[in-house]
Amino acid sequence: MKKKAHNRTNTTEHKIDAGSSGTHGKLSRRELLKMAGVGGIGLLLGGTSVGGLLSATSRESSATNSLPSSAEDKISFYGTHQSGITTPAQNFVCFGAFDFTTTSIEDVRKLFQAWTKAAAAMSAGQMIGDVNDNLNMPPSDTGEAVGLSTSRLTITFGAGPALFDNRFGLASKRPAAFPDLPKFVADDIQPQWSGGDLGVQVCADDLQVAFHALRNLTRIARGTAVLRWTQDGFQRSSQADPSGSTPRNLMGFKDGTGNPDTNDKQKMNEVVWVQPGNGASWMDGGSYMVVRRIRMRIEVWDRSTLQDQEVTFGRYRTTGAPLGGKDEFEPLDLEKRDAAGELVIPATAHSRLAHMDGKVQILRRAFSYSSGLDAKTGQIDAGLFFICYQQDLRTQFIPMQKKLAATDKLNEYIVHVGSATFACFPGAREGGYIGETLL
Template identity: 45%
Template sequence: MSGISRRKLFGLGAAGVAAAGAGTLAVRSLPGEDATTHAAATSDAVPFYGEHQAGIVTPAQDRLHFVAFDVTTKDRAELVDLLQSWTAAAARMTQGQEAGAFGAVGGVPEAPPDDTGEALGLPASGLTLTIGFGPTLFDERFGLAGRKPKALADLPKFPGDALLPELSGGDLCVQACAHDPQVAVHAIRNLARIGFGRVSVRYSQLGFGRTSSTSRAQATPRNLMGFKDGTANLKLEDTAMLGDHLWVAAEDGADDGADDGADWLTGGSYLVTRKIRMHIETWDRTSLAEQEAIIGRTKGEGAAHGSAKEFDEPDFTRKGPDGESLIADVAHVRLAHPSSHGGVRMLRRGYNFVDGSDGLGRLDAGLFFISYQRDAHRQFVPVQLALARQDVLNEYIKHVSSGLFAVPPGVRDAGDYWGRALFS
């Protein structure tokens, strides 16, 4: 534990509590928007077409329905046709329309409807749909092996991982975010319906209460441990840093070194998902001083110990009256901070989840972590390794699922489709 005992760590918490005051909780995000402009209200539509897919730098909406698919067809043409059909449906649904041209009630009565109907009468609610391609899509089935990006190599096994294979991986993923949970569920349900016979659902996850802000117009939200989450997150206003840390560049290359191997991903990103179950009941019996020492921030204001405000830069050199660091070597904020990893950053947009309770009455709850980055192996992996090896918070959490996906650039117009450059 980097030369500091767990008991000593808890002692540092009290000093941090005394150093900063309490704050208040902002409970609602501001309106959904595309990469550059705010929508007028949470009911409004987010533009679907653009240089980058919506749902990445889009200010995080309130609700999530994430799904990973296994591709069951072995026919490349069928897969392309599915992606074209999905793109057309996504373009419609994100604008508040029904998934198909004839909708839920406008087709032939003897045939299944073009839309499942549960979102009839509901507005677009800021819906965004974002697709990703998993490493397994680049096997021998579709002739894509030579176009697999080098950064799409499997993530390593991290210390303490308790991953469930059935909740991890996937050939394809779709992230649906919206301000209305029924709109997000409707979107995923219709994509699964359209994909019947060509894909099957591997796993899905509902989320609520975003755990990151992706715009400075949004207040920092809280996770189920009660702490503000994602204070140091990348924001859509950080244009230069987005180019450095988020969007894949042409020179990032392919696994075989070919100049044109992964050019299809230029302008895209890499998506990492981790389902992190929290031992809520144990955490709730932990003292406030101990909780704050583990995180390295105050629970009220969210300020790093030794600072007054949430967005004050943590001073990791500052000492307390006893001569020890106010922020312990094993505090979460120190281990995760960009300054501990050569300045690398990620864009996080995770969500809380509660999936009922287990047989002992304990909540099956926690954080569905989502991050976007230019290269997960250079950004996510070093941070997660540090956390897995040293973070005292590991006593209260368990990682049960994991995924890595290449997220293609945006759909330019109605003649384009998700992943077109990959299959060209």
């Protein structure tokens, strides 16, 4: 069977952008700097002409040892849908959940406008802000991405359930498709990796580029929102696997094989993107994100036999093929029995249960994480930073996770320790801002 190229292709939703724009105004840079002011969100919103000109300074052109960005490494921030959802997964994620420190809806709007401007600039390989070479001012861009390629940076924004509490008068706007998650059997959810008024998924093929973006968004939010928790994640890099085959998780198995094809527009409209008529119209073209920090009991897994590992997933470790099959991408044969009459893919196998009889799908966009040692137990704190997207939590993630929590054999080796959900807005149009349809 032909291998599905699902990792390094580009979807049509977000055109790769060749544009590296230098300054293109009539005023000199120094004159413009004199005109610009400094100060959090105001800095990014103030004076379109000034901001527009100077924030267009490309990071590459202002670097002394610049690495030219190739056209392929820029993914436009603007579009019908937000980037970073059906975009082929990058090497790294830096995830940040924020809480508001304001109760003013006007502050929220200003933050979304400022974040949009900064995210669009960074995705285009430009420095953010107006003040980046004035010796008497703190630079508006922290500078650690200067000279680096854009690295397919994407920044995806979502609203947490708490945005719809009484603070902002948005309670009536909460979509029915976005309920609180129930407590699943065996959950051990810890507050330090859970919740948030806003979720920001930053992905890039370079960790420093991703960190830079989250750090600068955090600076811009000062006075309006603060970080609540963060998590970095990784997968094998494109340098280590230029063929772009399915990445392996930290249990050594190919992870992502059964994902729906992100190049299939119709499928994405059925599984991922909220459609007109699905409920809250401000979410049309958006998607609901679930984030679960799932710790792996690595030490226990490493002592289990290969056979035990393979029946846990219902797939072969080396090839990723379903048990009883040969090819990674062949369909799961859920009826097949061995000579003794036993199901070849056991009833408790993760693939079988998550397949949901082929009737329910989600788009998984998970990364591995490794966060040092658990000081209490001396064990490695590593696992899967599970992220998935869907149209409706009620009919997709919730029934699927209920089923997995109840009987998945994988539960012997994992524990869910963090949980958050975010309503990811539709994409912003140029000149608009993320969350505009809600506010």
